[in-house]
Amino acid sequence: MRHALLALLLAAPLAAQERPALAPSARAFVAVDAPVVALTGVRLVDGTGAPAREGHTVVVRGTRIVAVGPARTTPVPRGARVMDLAGHTLMPGLVSLHEHTYFGGLRQTVPMNAGAALYLGSGVTTAMTAGSQLPHQELSLKRMIDSGTLPGPRLLVTGPYFTGGPGRGSGGFVAVRDAADAKRLVGLWAAKGATWFKVHNGPTSVLRDVIQAAHARGLRVSAHLCSVTFSEAAALGIDALQHGFITNSEYVPGKQPDVCPPENMRAQADVDVASPAVQESIRRIVAGRAAVVSTLGVYESFVPGRPLDARALEMLAPATRREVEANHAGLAQRGFTVPERLLAKMMQWERAFVAAGGLLGAGSDPWGTGFLPGFGNLRNYELLVQAGFRPEEAIQILTLNGARILGEEARIGSIAPGKQADLVVVRGDPLAAPARIYDVTLVFRDGIGYDAVRLRDSAKGRVGVF
Template identity: 45%
Template sequence: MHPVQRAATLSLALTFSLSCAAQHKSPLADYIKEDAPILVLDHVRVIDGTGAAPQEDMRVVIADGKITALQDARSRASFPPNAKLLDLTGKTIIPGLVGMHEHLFYPLPDRPAGGLGLYGEAADSAPRLYLAGGVTTARTGGSLEPYTDLELKKAVEAGKIPGPKFDITGPYLEGKGTFAIQMHQLSDPDDAARLVDYWAAEGATSFKAYNYLTADELKAAIDHAHVHGLKITGHLCSIGFKQAAALGIDNLEHGLAVDTEFFPGKKPDVCPGFLENLNYIVKSLDVQGPAVRDMISDLVTHHVAITSTLAVMETLAPNRPPMERESAALKTMTVEAAREYLTVRSTMAEQKTGDTLLQKEMQFEREFVAAGGLLMAGCDPTSYGGVVPGFGDQRNLELLVEAGFTPVEAIRIASLNGAKYMGKDGEIGSIAPGKAADIVVLGGNPADKIENVEKVEMVFKDGVGYDSAALIRSVSGTVGLR
């Protein structure tokens, strides 16, 4: 072969080889910092998620996606053969958060006069931002595009896109009168039963009841969900908490702010109105009074969990959260979405009741836990915007501490408690040998200052360490669009 022909052939072969390598590059490669089969996190502070005090100068061994050892870093135990060592002196690790009220959609901006409220599927931004924020397991608290949500779950599990382990709810179980055109309105209990049966067969692993369904429809949904071995939660208005507990519901969202059973003249199966109920709670309801205490006792007796969503509740209060806390989240939003959020936020600054409502909700959650209730957490990135996946989950932790929980208690609420509710506390939710290596590496100590939960450097999911900053950069400016 002529030398020129040989050189050309070699060049083409090399180009083809490089092209094939590029085609076979993992879709996750750009976001992964650490993927050694055996890894040792050495000289690290451990907050294990059980509520126990931080353990200083510890060593965590990870192999094949699981935690195989948790020991004093001064231990003379030899490192496993072929292990990669990471010196994390000055760093803190906490368990991956188990978000129990998350969504894969976000409010769309620029609604015209007389237009419909619509929510866009956050197929690209939400999974990445949850993982970047330290959420390694996420239950969606209601779906508007359930097939899309289920396909996203499959894509994450197949390693095609980065994201947490998802528990996908079916479509909202909503009655007549919904504010959202994207929600099916149930016609009767048989319709509720059919919806649950169909989506359980399609792969939904939980369900959520909403504002306007009737007690008969809720009962049908609960019974059919339980037949499938699935749980059902609710953001209710037409039905009070005690009635829902008696019907067999497993979980209630948001807390006191959406319980209408105390509203004067409340009629069966009728929502008295969201704002009307909020005003009554703010002006008249005594959180420590006998009626609320009786409701709390009833929930605990029926083993009904509560999901704290303080991050979204905070948006109803004036000038909250502080703008310096918002800067990172705002950078992930489209210009239009950020503008709309800031515009509505400025009008909320004139409201006088939001702070009182937030304080009463915080007080309720403390009373619920003190009575023995299971409190979990999720950020609920809906409302009028501003609560961004991942960032909102971190803010929830800060607000739980503001509510009176210690930092290690807040971390337990946002991790192990959710795992317990899901029946997965043997697999996830805390840092312990035998559990999945779902671990968040922080550049500070949240036990000293809870705001250090924002200093996420790396998030391990099943032993693979993801670069938080790279995940966030990849979807910067897209929240509110995709």
């Protein structure tokens, strides 16, 4: 059966697997573009959490993977472009679930079109945005990527932040008044291209109405919550909860219904993650089939004493870099910081969530603390390993789990015959040395191989520029 499937895939008409057309501006970053490509001798991490396998061959035809197996038994089609990748690790393209196309947390929020190159150049081939303060700019960026004008990840857009309460409804925040308003707004932004919707804070009525309006269209909802707890949101049918332990207000003593306690994101530092109450809350979240998106890296950037990433700083425009460095120097005196013990408890909670059967994905959440697209997604890998996940499990969280949360696991997220050829080549062994994860050399999206270094270099000095 396996050989029959391989023969069928290898013989499939290339016209049925055509790659997207690219403009010269995007083609300048292409390193590999052949009808059939064989990646040989790789260390394979397939995204399923299975142990890595040495000496494997992966064959790509058009936009699809058509063969995966040991090099000694996997035939290379005649005429294929053969790439000997001994000493390299091959893993699926990252499927990231808390991404931004604007750069916030500074005196002035600016578009971040350069982020597209940073995402793709770091191995992110699918990116779900998590609310935008510049939603029309985000839709324009998506159109440029989809048209082949700009290299970047496959963007799934959420549009503006939906919220409730007085005084909101300007900029990237849209106030939702009632169920009819939620239905109208979901319809409006779905017509513009949004496939997910982001609720910020709550209250319960807004979250409920947006979930119902989105689900009626077969669309999904994510949220950064405070006035609504994770357990309450799971009971309402939310699809993805952002950030995890640190934003779950049910752990704040004296939490009142539909009130965002000011101690949220601070009180959790003194909560016992192993306590029966916390473990029961995790069971309720899992029972409600709500996924959680880990964003450990961005919260680490609020830990006083942690260094800035020098590689990321090179991407900032000079004035933006000065502001980021000044903010970092004064972090301990700013209004919000994350103590080391809180970051450790976030890690502990995520392990407990997965152990209870929860579906954990990950995203970067770029911010003005110097936490940037691409670099932040890869930093999450290191932190998930530090949290106690096996390297292969951490890669699963970053890839196949993300695809499952999106409902796209049949198409992306792992390396298997018939799946989209979204692949990341890393020089060395990031399983033995997690810091090697940053040495991404080649990224395939839809079967086209992009020069990862060239992509990242193209963004130098551009983040923070209008």
